[in-house]
Amino acid sequence: MNILRDDPAEDRLALLPALHEAQARDGCLTRDALERGAASLGLAVADVYGAASFYHYFNTESESPITRAACRGPVCSLPGFSTRAAATLPHIPCPGLCDRAPAHYDSGRFYGADNMGEDFLLPRTVENETALLRSISTPKPETLETYLEAGGYRQLRALNHAGDSAKALALLETSGLLGRGGAAFSLAAKWKAVRVASQSPKYVVCNADEGEPGTFKDRALLHLRPHLLLEGMAIAGHAVGAATGIIYLRYEYPQAFAVLSQAILDAEQAGFLGDRIQGSGFSFRIMVRRGAGSYVCGEETALLNSLEGRRPWPRERPPFPTTHGLFGKPTVVNNVETLCWVPLILEKGAEWFRSLGKGDNAGTKIYSVSGLVQRPGNYELPLGISARELIFDRAGGPEPDHAIKAFTLGGISGGLLGEDRLDLALDYQSPPQHGVFLGSGGVIVLDERCCVVDFVRSCMIFYERESCGKCYPCRIGTVRLREWLDALTGRATQPAISEARVEQMRAAMTSTSACGLGQSAPLVVKGMQQFFPEEVDAHLRARKCPAGVCPC
Numbered sequence: 001m002n003i004l005r006d007d008p009a010e011d012r013l014a015l016l017p018a019l020h021e022a023q024a025r026d027g028c029l030t031r032d033a034l035e036r037g038a039a040s041l042g043l044a045v046a047d048v049y050g051a052a053s054f055y056h057y058f059n060t061e062s063e064s065p066i067t068r069a070a071c072r073g074p075v076c077s078l079p080g081f082s083t084r085a086a087a088t089l090p091h092i093p094c095p096g097l098c099d100r101a102p103a104h105y106d107s108g109r110f111y112g113a114d115n116m117g118e119d120f121l122l123p124r125t126v127e128n129e130t131a132l133l134r135s136i137s138t139p140k141p142e143t144l145e146t147y148l149e150a151g152g153y154r155q156l157r158a159l160n161h162a163g164d165s166a167k168a169l170a171l172l173e174t175s176g177l178l179g180r181g182g183a184a185f186s187l188a189a190k191w192k193a194v195r196v197a198s199q200s201p202k203y204v205v206c207n208a209d210e211g212e213p214g215t216f217k218d219r220a221l222l223h224l225r226p227h228l229l230l231e232g233m234a235i236a237g238h239a240v241g242a243a244t245g246i247i248y249l250r251y252e253y254p255q256a257f258a259v260l261s262q263a264i265l266d267a268e269q270a271g272f273l274g275d276r277i278q279g280s281g282f283s284f285r286i287m288v289r290r291g292a293g294s295y296v297c298g299e300e301t302a303l304l305n306s307l308e309g310r311r312p313w314p315r316e317r318p319p320f321p322t323t324h325g326l327f328g329k330p331t332v333v334n335n336v337e338t339l340c341w342v343p344l345i346l347e348k349g350a351e352w353f354r355s356l357g358k359g360d361n362a363g364t365k366i367y368s369v370s371g372l373v374q375r376p377g378n379y380e381l382p383l384g385i386s387a388r389e390l391i392f393d394r395a396g397g398p399e400p401d402h403a404i405k406a407f408t409l410g411g412i413s414g415g416l417l418g419e420d421r422l423d424l425a426l427d428y429q430s431p432p433q434h435g436v437f438l439g440s441g442g443v444i445v446l447d448e449r450c451c452v453v454d455f456v457r458s459c460m461i462f463y464e465r466e467s468c469g470k471c472y473p474c475r476i477g478t479v480r481l482r483e484w485l486d487a488l489t490g491r492a493t494q495p496a497i498s499e500a501r502v503e504q505m506r507a508a509m510t511s512t513s514a515c516g517l518g519q520s521a522p523l524v525v526k527g528m529q530q531f532f533p534e535e536v537d538a539h540l541r542a543r544k545c546p547a548g549v550c551p552c
Contacts, residue, residue: 010327011041013246015309016289019052028061041309050311054468056093056293057251066090069105074213074412074458075370076102079449079549081113093293093466094213095252098370098444099377110252131356131364132221132228132340133380139224141259144266147227153272155346156234160280165239168346169195175350176362177342181207181335182410182439182516184428187342190332193322194240197330202242204233205326207303207335209250211295212411213462215442217366218336220378222249222256225340226263230286232339234273235346236332237284245286246326248303251293260288295466299515300333302468313470314515337366358384361427365438368411369395371445372402384430388422391445402447406531410439412459413520416452416527435530436523451549452532453539456524457485463521474518477509481525488539490552499529499540 015037022033029052031045038048052058059065073094076082081101089104097103100112147153159168173188194202206229210218221229233245249257264286267273275283289307296302301315304326325331341363345353354362361384370376374396381390387407391397398404404419409426415436417424424430431438446455464478484502486492506522513519529536538544543552 012309012327013287013289013307015041015048015051016292016306019058019292020290023058028059028063028065030061034060043309048309051306051309052292054294054311055251055291058292066092066105067107071095071097071101071103071105072458073098073462074455075444077458078371078446078455079547080372093295094211094462096210096216096219096250098214098216098442099368101370108254110254131344131380132337132366133224133378141223141263142225142227144227144263144270151347152227152343153231153267155343156231156238156272157278158346159235159238160278160282163280168235169239171350172342172345175345175353177338177345177353178362178428179334180337180341180365180441182413182437184438187334187338190322190334191236191239193320194242194330194332197323199323199329200241201244201329202240203326203329203331204236204240204242204245205300205303205307205331205333206233206245206247206339207298207300207333208247208253208256209291209294209298209303210335210440211250211252211298211466212413212440212442213459214370214408214411214444215368215440216370217368217378217441219253219256220366221336221340222253223259226259227267228340228343229260229336230263230267230273232342233286234277234284235342236334236339238282240330240332242332243283243285245284246307247286247288248297248307249288249290250297251291254290257288257290264288294468295462296468296515296517299517302515303333304331313468316514356382358382358425358427360384365426365441367426368440368442369445370442371407372398372447372450373445374399384425384427386422387417387424387426387443390426390443391422395445398445398447402449404445405448405450406446406452406455406527408442408444408524409436410520411442412444412462412524413437413516414439414442415520415523416456416531418531421531435526437520439520449547449549451489451545451547452528452535453485453488453545454547454549456528457482457489457491459524460485460521463517467517468515471512471514471518473509474513474515474521477505477513477518478521480505481522485525488536488552489545489550490539490543491550499536502529 034048038045069090069092072091075098092105095103095110097112104111177187178184291297297306297312299314302312306312321331321333356364364380365383366380379394408416460482464482467474467478469475509518509522
């Protein structure tokens with residue numbers, strides 16, 4: 001395991017790929033491999049083991065590797081998706097195939113229900129290919145040739161020729177582009193902070209670790225429009241003064257790793273990445289680093305720790321990554337959808353982008369719809385459309401003779417709402433007025449066959465298993481809420497805990513957890529109590545599940 005690099009400050013970037021290589025070669029991470037990796041980096045073996053043992057898909061020689069498994073997450077466990085065969089297999093975290101539930105794993109490959117034993121299939125065709133997913137007529141990734149024919153890399157060329165990245169940054173600010181990963185922070189404000197930071201080197205990091213159940217929008221972009229992402233990252237590097245870009249890719253997207261690796265190679269050979277791009281003074285290289293299975297790595301500071309070969313615990317903030325990011329240097333961290341917008345906005349202008357939204361909202365949003373609808377998939381629509389339009393007009397609504405009962409936002413981390421909130425605008429301003437958040441734009445739909453209490457329990461099982469354990473509120477709170485839901489559904493003895501105590505735990509987790517996992521986990525419980533009190537009461541006092549799902 002030789003992982004030394006020319007720049008000692010970046011040696012740690014080689015740890016993740018070295019661990020993947022060692023496991024692929026030996027079938028597991030042997031003590032010898034860990035010791036050699038530690039020696040190459042000048043680290044204690046305990047530090048390397050502490051990092052490697054955090055992830056779902058790394059296993060040491062003392063552990064049995066997972067060969068076949070099934071997802072039993074919030075979507076895959078819904079009525080109609082869960083199967084008896086899947087119940088007998090080991091559990092894996094949500095692999096981002098919610099539009100093809102139930103999902104399965106077999107020897108390093110992930111499959112949806114409709115392509116078991118076949119190659120990976122892309123998400124279903126979107127219906128409104130406005131911008132990001134425009135001109136897509138094939139599920140095959142775009143090639144460099146097709147991207148150039150459509151005007152690709154033109155904005156990077158113009159920037160290299162004119163050298164006026166400040167003007168480009170001002171245009172992006174005028175566009176009002178907000179981060180599409182969930183936080184909805186201004187892209188221009190983040191880039192400006194890195195641009196004026198005095199330390200160097202600087203980095204551009206793409207967060208492609210979308211591990212949120214019910215969210216699979218970036219998977220489409222990574223497969224279908226890789227060069228759009230690469231150009232967006234290169235423009236970011238030009239604007240902030242960075243020479244290195246890193247795509248942190250979730251483990252569950254192995255085909256995307258191949259697509260991105262080929263796209264980077266093609267772009268380098270054509271002179272759009274590398275040293276002195278297109279004969280200019282700007283150099284920018286991009287590398288892909290693949291995670292090993294961890295939801296918390298979607299949190300930007302945990303992601304940075306993962307890249308650095310550390311145990312991926314979230315960092316305390318401030319300081320923020322814009323001044324103290326990767327290796328303590330100024331770092332831009334944006335998600336896939338956000339970075340893909342950059343070349344298009346520079347090409348067509350700020351007003352064009354603003355005109356794509358609904359009302360005062362700027363741009364479109366890729367909404368991922370899954371659960372009990374007729375046409376699950378990704379839909380690129382004006383930011384600010386209503387949940388009703390998305391679920392009924394686009395995703396086809398519920399199956400015949402069934403009715404919508406509830407839906408989530410932000411995958412599951414944005415909260416849970418009842419069908420009486422279907423006219424809610426799906427933007428960044430309206431949902432908070434109802435105590436929920438748009439987040440990543442994932443929407444999971446439940447019909448009357450579903451038990452809301454059972455669904456929320458499956459969400460809490462996910463959060464409990466994915467908690468990094470660093471802070472007490474999340475580590476303990478997710479367990480206590482899951483235990484309470486176990487008792488409500490008849491899977492455990494009724495605990496001596498009141499609903500008032502549950503509300504206290506929710507408040508403590510929301511206000512004191514170290515990162516967004518613990519802060520957002522209680523939202524589905526809150527929505528269950530707020531919008532479905534009769535169903536909770538039936539489980540709690542009558543010991544009966546109205547939907548007939550729970551064993552109580």
